[in-house]
Ligand SMILES: [Zn+2]
């Protein structure tokens with residue numbers, strides 16, 4: 001298969017996975033919503049109805065029911081990347097003189113990341129039960145815009161504390177609910193937000209570190225082979241100097257696994273970096289993703305906002321207590337019966 005076809009399939013498969021995850025794991029609109037709807041409309045005319053129903057059921061089970069699919073996928077991708085790194089890159093890098101400590105850093109990051117990841121998966125996010133409901137009611141004041149006093153969760157039949165939300169996937173009410181994460185198969189709430197943030201950061205660092213080592217290796221191979229000063233004969237028989245596109249094509253066809261992995265890591269890193277900064281912003285401003293989405297959807301109704309919506313905007317940082325105290329609140333969440341002074 002020629003280079004461009006391979007590359008096209010590669011990019012298309014990654015973009016399809018991304019679109020599916022964005023569409024079904026998040027709330028509200030995602031950036032390419034219209035394009036996604038347009039494409040699914042076209043596909044719906046081509047695919048038989050029975051197949052569509054079956055795929056919808058699978059997607060519903062994947063994204064709206066607790067399951068271990070994404071945990072398994074997470075480990076599979078990680079095993080593939082670390083397997084490739086250990087099998088090919090580690091040895092190559094050692095041969096060309098990379099220091100051993102620099103090659104061990106990815107394994108250290110993996111160990112640290114595994115700890116944060118396991119905490120995200122297993123730590124109670126802040127489940128509200130009949131026994132602890134009373135205590136959680138006093139933690140945050142009601143802003144009377146997003147959270148109102150005396151509202152009952154119809155499923156748990158409990159009075160909702162401010163900033164809490166019922167997770168339809170886990171079927172529980174969660175204290176300081178952020179979102180339900182399919183990758184950790186758990187809710188992200190008051191008591192595991194810090195682990196989630198640290199997990200995102202170490203995962204970004206892991207992707208960046210392996211990508212940098214791989215780029216270093218490929219650069220060394222290109223420079224060592226004098227590829228940049230070489231020439232090739234085009235279809236019309238003319239000699240052409242080797243350009244960047246040719247080098248990428250050469251590397252892709254000579255080291256397909258390494259280049260494939262590098263592309264995946266770079267793509268993953270950019271995605272994770274954006275997501276990490278988003279969650280860092282939420283932590284610094286003392287907002288949850290749930291509150292941010294609610295504000296965003298209110299912001300869409302900017303035509304003739306009601307007095308309630310206007311007050312919504314003015315209460316942008318209702319729960320913020322300053323950057324340092326906001327971060328402290330993430331690291332040491334306010335537990336029941338600890339009313340905070342404001
Ligand atoms: Zn509930």
Ligand SMILES: [Zn+2]
Nearest residue numbers: 167170180187
């Ligand atoms: Zn949940």
